[in-house]
Amino acid sequence: MPHVVIVGAGFGGLEAARGLADAAVRITIVDQRNHHLFQPLLYQVATATLATSEIAWPVRHLVRRQKNVTTLLGSVVGVNTQAKQVVLDGEKTIPFDTLILATGARHAYFGHDEWEPYAPGLKTLEDATKIRRRILAAFEQAEWETDPAERAKFLTFVIIGAGPTGVELAGTIAELARDTLRDDFRNFDTRSARVVLIEAGPRILSSFSEDLSDYAQRALTRLGVEVKLGHAVSKCGEGGVELGGEFLPAKTIIWAAGVAASPAAEWLHVPADRAGRVLVEPDLTAPGHPDIFVIGDAAHVESADGKLVPGVAPAAKQEGQYVARRIKERLRGRNPGERFAYKNAGNLATIGKRAAIVDFGWIKLRGRLAWWMWGIAHIFFLIGLRNRLAVAMNWLWIYISGQRSARLITQGETTKGGI
Amino acid sequence: MPHVVIVGAGFGGLEAARGLADAAVRITIVDQRNHHLFQPLLYQVATATLATSEIAWPVRHLVRRQKNVTTLLGSVVGVNTQAKQVVLDGEKTIPFDTLILATGARHAYFGHDEWEPYAPGLKTLEDATKIRRRILAAFEQAEWETDPAERAKFLTFVIIGAGPTGVELAGTIAELARDTLRDDFRNFDTRSARVVLIEAGPRILSSFSEDLSDYAQRALTRLGVEVKLGHAVSKCGEGGVELGGEFLPAKTIIWAAGVAASPAAEWLHVPADRAGRVLVEPDLTAPGHPDIFVIGDAAHVESADGKLVPGVAPAAKQEGQYVARRIKERLRGRNPGERFAYKNAGNLATIGKRAAIVDFGWIKLRGRLAWWMWGIAHIFFLIGLRNRLAVAMNWLWIYISGQRSARLITQGETTKGGI
Numbered sequence: 001m002p003h004v005v006i007v008g009a010g011f012g013g014l015e016a017a018r019g020l021a022d023a024a025v026r027i028t029i030v031d032q033r034n035h036h037l038f039q040p041l042l043y044q045v046a047t048a049t050l051a052t053s054e055i056a057w058p059v060r061h062l063v064r065r066q067k068n069v070t071t072l073l074g075s076v077v078g079v080n081t082q083a084k085q086v087v088l089d090g091e092k093t094i095p096f097d098t099l100i101l102a103t104g105a106r107h108a109y110f111g112h113d114e115w116e117p118y119a120p121g122l123k124t125l126e127d128a129t130k131i132r133r134r135i136l137a138a139f140e141q142a143e144w145e146t147d148p149a150e151r152a153k154f155l156t157f158v159i160i161g162a163g164p165t166g167v168e169l170a171g172t173i174a175e176l177a178r179d180t181l182r183d184d185f186r187n188f189d190t191r192s193a194r195v196v197l198i199e200a201g202p203r204i205l206s207s208f209s210e211d212l213s214d215y216a217q218r219a220l221t222r223l224g225v226e227v228k229l230g231h232a233v234s235k236c237g238e239g240g241v242e243l244g245g246e247f248l249p250a251k252t253i254i255w256a257a258g259v260a261a262s263p264a265a266e267w268l269h270v271p272a273d274r275a276g277r278v279l280v281e282p283d284l285t286a287p288g289h290p291d292i293f294v295i296g297d298a299a300h301v302e303s304a305d306g307k308l309v310p311g312v313a314p315a316a317k318q319e320g321q322y323v324a325r326r327i328k329e330r331l332r333g334r335n336p337g338e339r340f341a342y343k344n345a346g347n348l349a350t351i352g353k354r355a356a357i358v359d360f361g362w363i364k365l366r367g368r369l370a371w372w373m374w375g376i377a378h379i380f381f382l383i384g385l386r387n388r389l390a391v392a393m394n395w396l397w398i399y400i401s402g403q404r405s406a407r408l409i410t411q412g413e414t415t416k417g418g419i
Numbered sequence: 420m421p422h423v424v425i426v427g428a429g430f431g432g433l434e435a436a437r438g439l440a441d442a443a444v445r446i447t448i449v450d451q452r453n454h455h456l457f458q459p460l461l462y463q464v465a466t467a468t469l470a471t472s473e474i475a476w477p478v479r480h481l482v483r484r485q486k487n488v489t490t491l492l493g494s495v496v497g498v499n500t501q502a503k504q505v506v507l508d509g510e511k512t513i514p515f516d517t518l519i520l521a522t523g524a525r526h527a528y529f530g531h532d533e534w535e536p537y538a539p540g541l542k543t544l545e546d547a548t549k550i551r552r553r554i555l556a557a558f559e560q561a562e563w564e565t566d567p568a569e570r571a572k573f574l575t576f577v578i579i580g581a582g583p584t585g586v587e588l589a590g591t592i593a594e595l596a597r598d599t600l601r602d603d604f605r606n607f608d609t610r611s612a613r614v615v616l617i618e619a620g621p622r623i624l625s626s627f628s629e630d631l632s633d634y635a636q637r638a639l640t641r642l643g644v645e646v647k648l649g650h651a652v653s654k655c656g657e658g659g660v661e662l663g664g665e666f667l668p669a670k671t672i673i674w675a676a677g678v679a680a681s682p683a684a685e686w687l688h689v690p691a692d693r694a695g696r697v698l699v700e701p702d703l704t705a706p707g708h709p710d711i712f713v714i715g716d717a718a719h720v721e722s723a724d725g726k727l728v729p730g731v732a733p734a735a736k737q738e739g740q741y742v743a744r745r746i747k748e749r750l751r752g753r754n755p756g757e758r759f760a761y762k763n764a765g766n767l768a769t770i771g772k773r774a775a776i777v778d779f780g781w782i783k784l785r786g787r788l789a790w791w792m793w794g795i796a797h798i799f800f801l802i803g804l805r806n807r808l809a810v811a812m813n814w815l816w817i818y819i820s821g822q823r824s825a826r827l828i829t830q831g832e833t834t835k836g837g838i
Contacts, residue, residue, distance in 0.1 A: 034559060034828040051470035058555075058826045064602040071603075073559040073828075092563070125827065136477075140453060140492040144511070183483040184490075390809065407477045408544065409453040409492070 001026050004327065005086055005096035007076050008262075009036050009059040012296035012316035013102035019324020021066050023331060028094060030086065032075040034058055037125060038382060040313060041391075043165055045128035046254075047172040048136065048180075048407040052125050054390050057383055076103070079267040081289060098291050100323055101264045101278075105297035105311065108260035108275070115236035119158075119255040122165060131254055133409045135173060138252045140409070143187050155193040156250035158241055160233050161257030162199035163207070164349040167216060169254055170197040171352035174223040180407075195225045196250070198243060200232040200257070205349055205357070207310065212357040215366045219355040233257075259311070264298045273300045282339035284323055293326075295319035303342050313381075314345035350374045353399060420445050423746065424505055424515035426495050427681075428455050428478040431715035431735035432521035438743020440485050442750060447513060449505065451494040453477055456544060457801060459732060460810075462584055464547035465673075466591040467555065467599075467826040471544050473809050476802050495522070498686040500708060517710050519742055520683045520697075524716035524730065527679030527694070534655035538672040541584060550673055552828045554592060557671045559828070562606050574612040575669035577660055579652050580676030581618035582626070583768040586635060588673055589616040590771035593642040599826075614644045615669070617662060619651040619676070624768055624776070626729065631776040634785045638774040652676075678730070683717045692719045701758035703742055712745075714738035722761050732800075733764035769793050772818060 002025050006013045009031040017027055035056040044050040060071035075089040079101075085093040107121025120130050135157065142154040155177075159170045177193035184190070197204070197220065204220070204227060205213045217227055228243070235242035240249040258275075265272035270286045271279045277300035278286055284299065286292045295301075296316035301309040309315045322340045329335060348370075350356040356371040358364065365373065375395060379388050421444045425432045428450040436446055454475040463469040479490035494508040498520075504512040526540025539549055554576065561573040574596075578589045596612035603609070616623070616639065623639070623646060624632045636646055647662070654661035659668040677694075684691035689705045690698045696719035697705055703718065705711045714720075715735035720728040728734045741759045748754060767789075769775040775790040777783065784792065794814060798807050 034555060034826070051472040053470040053827055056827055058603070060603040061826065070562075070605040072562060073556075074563070136453060137492075143489075143491060144493070184477070184479040186486075186489040389812065393808065393812075407453070407480065408472055408475055 002097040002331070003028065003095065004098045004100065005030065005094055006100045006102060007031075007086060008102035008104055008296070008298075009033075009062075009071075010039075010102055010104050010296055010316060011313045012320040013100065014059075014062065015317040015320030016100050016102065016293075016295070016324045017063055017066065017069055017320075019321050020327060021068070023068075023324070023328050025068065025098075025327070025331070027066075027069045028096075029059060029063065029069060029071045030074050030076060030088070030094065031059055031071075032073070033124070034060070034073050035125070036062055036383070039123070040381075041378060042122055042125075042128050043168045043172065045125065046122055046131040046135075046169065047176060048132055049172065050391060050394055052129065054387055054394070055382070056125055057387070062383065076267075079292070081268060081292070084291070096291075098327055099293070100320075101267075101286075101292065101294045101298055102296045102316070102320065103262035103264050103298045105259040105261045105275075105277075107255055108258045109255065110258055112236070115255070118238060119160060119236045119241075119253040121255040122169070123259075131169075132407075134252050135176070136407055136409050139181060139185065139190065139193075141251070143185050145187075151188060152192075152194075153239065153249045154251050155188070155190075156240075156248070156252070157193065157195045158248065158250040158253045159195070159197050160236075160241070160253065160255050162197050162201075162204035162227070162229075163256060164205065166197060166199070166254075166256035167204055167220065168350055169256060170195050170225045171220055171223055171350070174220075174225050175352050178224060191224075194250075196228060196248065197225055198228045198231050198233060198241070200230070202230055204229070207347060208349065208357060208359055209364065212359060212364060212366060216349065216351050216355075216357050219351040223352050259297065261298045264294055268292065268294075275300075283326060283337065284319060284340050293323045295323055301340065301342070304339065309342045310347075312345075312347075315342055318342060348374050348377065421516040421750070422447065422514065423517045423519065424449065424513055425519045425521060426450075426505060427521035427523055427715070427717075428452075428481075428490075429458075429521055429523050429715060429735060430732045431739040432519065433478075433481065434736045434739030435519050435521065435712075435714070435743045436482055436485065436488055436739075438740050439746060440487070442487075442743070442747050444487065444517075444746070444750070446485075446488045447515075448478060448482065448488060448490045449493050449495060449507070449513065450478055450490075451492070452543070453479070453492050454544070455481055455802070458542070459800075460797060461541055461544075461547050462587045462591065464544065465541055465550040465554075465588065466595060467551055468591065469810060469813055471548065473806055473813070474801070475544055476806070481802065495686075498711070500687060500711070503710070515710075517746055518712070519739075520686075520705075520711065520713045520717055521715045521735070521739065522681035522683050522717045524678040524680045524694075524696075526674055527677045528674070529677055531655070534674070537657060538579060538655045538660075538674040540674040541588070542678075551826075553671050554595070555826055555828050558600060558604065558609065558612075560670070562604050564606075570607060571611075571613075572658065572668045573670045574607070574609075575659075575667070575671070576612065576614045577667060577669040577672045578614070578616050579655075579660070579672065579674050581616050581620075581623035581646070581648075582675060583624065585616060585618070585673075585675035586623055586639065587769055588675060589614050589644045590639055590642055590769070593639075593644050594771050597643060610643075613669075615647060615667065616644050617647045617650050617652060617660070619649070621649055623648070626766060627768070627776060627778055628783065631778060631783060631785060635768065635770050635774075635776050638770040642771050678716065680717045683713055687711065687713075694719075702745060702756065703738060703759050712742045714742055720759060720761070723758065728761045729766075731764075731766075734761055737761060767793050767796065 038055040063069040078087040145151040174195045181190040231243040261276035265278045278294040297311045346360040356374040358370045457474040482488040497506040564570040593614045600609040650662045680695035684697045697713040716730045765779040775793040777789045
């Protein structure tokens with residue numbers, strides 16, 4: 001039976017596996033982590049709202065009933081296109097007949113990789129617990145500090161990049177300081193914390209229309225977030241960031257400004273765009289490799305009208321479904337060559353726990369109603385009844401009490417002062 | 420106002436702080452972690468049943484309404500008894516009038532500290548996620564392995580020490596292999612996993628009566644656990660353990676055999692028992708230091724009849740309450756000298772998800788009824804309505820479905836083969 005290997009168990013990879021459930025193929029899913037991650041809610045782990053296990057599930061458990069799938073935990077380091085083998089860390093190899101690369105993206109520092117230790121990005125559960133640890137530890141250190149200027153540094157949180165992740169982080173950190181932590185400290189008022197959102201472009205949430213992005217900015221400002229537009233950060237360091245010639249002292253910096261695709265293009269020696277995404281053919285195969293598909297954030301996919309398909313979960317899922325259909329057509333000896341067409345599933349972003357913006361194309365919403373739609377949509381897309389209930393309960397709890405349950409400082413990095 | 424410093428926010432330390440809520444004192448709680456941990460359920464985090472945030476709460480949040488308490492995150496490294504100061508990492512100091520050391524215990528290797536990397540113990544959230552990672556990674560590696568003998572090593576789980584923690588771990592790992600993971604692997608049957616519980620003494624759960632410990636052993640055996648009594652481990656290494664001259668190959672080893680108190684005795688230069696516990700006076704003060712109390716697992720406390728008070732949560736709580744009362748009596752100028760008296764709150768242990776043993780002294784229970792009592796008691800003692808609901812829901816879910824939600828391999832140690 002032909003062997004389909006899927007590298008990456010994100011939204012795209014899993015959807016491709018599901019689409020092949022009824023196909024006469026053997027499937028192997030390889031991922032370097034044992035869990036599928038619901039990335040749209042990762043910022044809620046980083047801000048102590050949800051537990052890690054509420055947004056992540058073992059990959060092998062998700063496909064346990066699909067008997068033609070074997071799941072392997074392993075780190076892919078290359079593809080031998082001649083021998084048709086995936087090469088893994090530790091000199092293991094997996095032969096394939098058809099390969100689907102759904103390897104996703106990491107955050108990128110645009111040539112400033114030296115900023116990473118000071119301004120971590122948010123792509124994995126480990127990233128999220130690291131950012132959570134830093135945010136909570138900053139408040140802890142402020143409780144020790146007696147010098148007001150030093151304390152202010154601990155209480156300044158800088159988020160670089162005002163896309164959905166940056167906006168969601170900024171809004172939630174502001175709520176953490178204003179509501180959640182308000183009664184917990186004795187030596188300062190947590191509401192004095194500054195949350196600064198820095199964006200190089202002229203407005204926040206630039207993938208939305210101007211009126212929605214204006215509304216979102218007003219909602220953020222109401223939560224106490226300082227929004228700095230048209231400012232590119234020129235330096236990130238231990239003590240803060242530099243922008244527009246000025247230095248902003250801050251102990252906690254979070255990077256939400258850019259992503260780069262995983263090295264799939266390098267593995268295949270095929271052309272990529274500036275962000276490292278493989279410039280795939282209209283049928284999502286890699287140029288010159290008809291048996292290798294690249295989907296999700298690892299691929300640069302253009303619609304028929306030449307527009308770039310956005311790097312969002314619904315797009316990755318549609319690509320996974322499309323590739324599964326193509327593989328099944330080929331097995332039947334048909335190759336109609338219908339190109340991938342992206343259906344816009346809507347664009348959502350949330351600002352704190354009371355406002356959100358939603359753009360379905362045919363309708364735009366904002367405010368509380370949009371927030372409830374955002375919440376219901378995300379609970380609906382979570383996997384498994386148990387997680388839906390747990391997340392719904394958590395959110396309801398926070399909505400009513402303002403309290404957040406996952407405020408744990410764990411797995412400490414080496415830091416000073418015994419913290 | 421007199422300053423009471425409490426080092427350690429476990430059961431004893433927190434209870435002491437609460438007991439002083441109405442006293443004319445300033446209280447400072449110092450802990451090296453930001454969270455209070457419900458240690459009796461820690462094994463459930465290690466076995467992927469509960470999320471970390473379901474059994475841990477920020478210390479400062481627990482005492483937020485008690486306005487005479489300040490909470491500080493910091494690592495105590497000593498006590499200057501002359502200057503009456505607690506000395507912290509980073510050369511910070513905190514002056515005290517009265518000091519309560521509630522610093523707990525760590526697992527101990529009886530002179531074999533070199534075993535720790537191979538056989539981690541279970542005392543902190545980090546320990547629990549480390550053990551969880553190793554258990555789950557062993558199954559992942561078994562899925563790769565083609566040599567049956569090598570695979571058997573990955574599928575052998577050795578637990579050293581058959582106290583409550585060892586028994587609870589062994590029972591839950593057996594259930595994980597028999598039920599939870601059964602459908603998830605393709606290359607082997609998870610039910611072929613061996614769970615071996617090794618105990619140097621003549622029976623398991625030696626703090627219970629013989630009939631209850633017999634019952635528990637039968638219940639463990641029914642779950643498929645191999646119980647080896649009267650066997651002391653003579654070696655722990657990368658590939659397994661040695662006992663009775665024989666080598667048992669196993670990739671996952673967990674240490675549940677012994678604890679040693681934190682270095683409170685060294686800080687104070689006072690006598691300690693073999694496990695490092697301070698030999699406290701009948702009023703729980705350190706010998707020669709009437710202003711320094713030592714409670715919980717850091718203290719060797721004897722009842723009036725000379726029996727050692729056990730290292731369990733109810734004992735630590737009672738000691739914390741007693742110390743708070745003594746401090747308040749002293750403030751009122753009274754010093755009646757009533758000694759600490761331990762009230763036995765009962766002894767509970769659970770074996771898998773259907774059996775438990777309970778010994779209240781006046782009544783002994785075993786089986787399903789005991790299991791339900793165990794569950795209800797633990798939910799009752801969890802802090803906060805939200806956690807009670809969440810844990811109850813998790814347990815109900817596992818009870819019905821056999822599934823466990825927190826099966827995440829995170830914060831990887833460096834391991835081979837990309838895992």
